[in-house]
Amino acid sequence: NGAKGNMPAQSLEKGKTYKLPENGFEIPEGKEFVGWKIGGEDKQPGDEITVNENTTLVAQWKDKKPDPGKPDEG
Numbered sequence: 001n002g003a004k005g006n007m008p009a010q011s012l013e014k015g016k017t018y019k020l021p022e023n024g025f026e027i028p029e030g031k032e033f034v035g036w037k038i039g040g041e042d043k044q045p046g047d048e049i050t051v052n053e054n055t056t057l058v059a060q061w062k063d064k065k066p067d068p069g070k071p072d073e074g
Contacts, residue, residue, distance in 0.1 A: 003028050003059060017048045023059060031061040 003025040012018050022045045023033040036043045037058040043049065 003061070007057075012051045014052055015050065017050050020045050020047045020049065020057065025059055028061060030064050032064045034060045034062050036060065 005025045007021070007024040020036055020043055025033075027033060035045070036047075037060050038049060038055060042060065049055070
């Protein structure tokens with residue numbers, strides 16, 4: 001979705017809990033980070049998950065709402 005950067009893969013011990021990280025990607029223009037998607041579930045930074053298999057975090061974005069104090073650009 002236009003995010004730039006990467007977050008390094010981590011090796012975790014099977015069956016252990018892991019605290020989800022903050023977003024480490026550059027936020028795309030006009031978007032805001034809303035959390036992680038893991039296996040169809042929405043999660044937030046700081047949530048804990050138990051890792052039992054290879055797990056991929058997918059950054060979720062939504063359109064940023066215009067600031068009511070600023071006129072629309074474009």
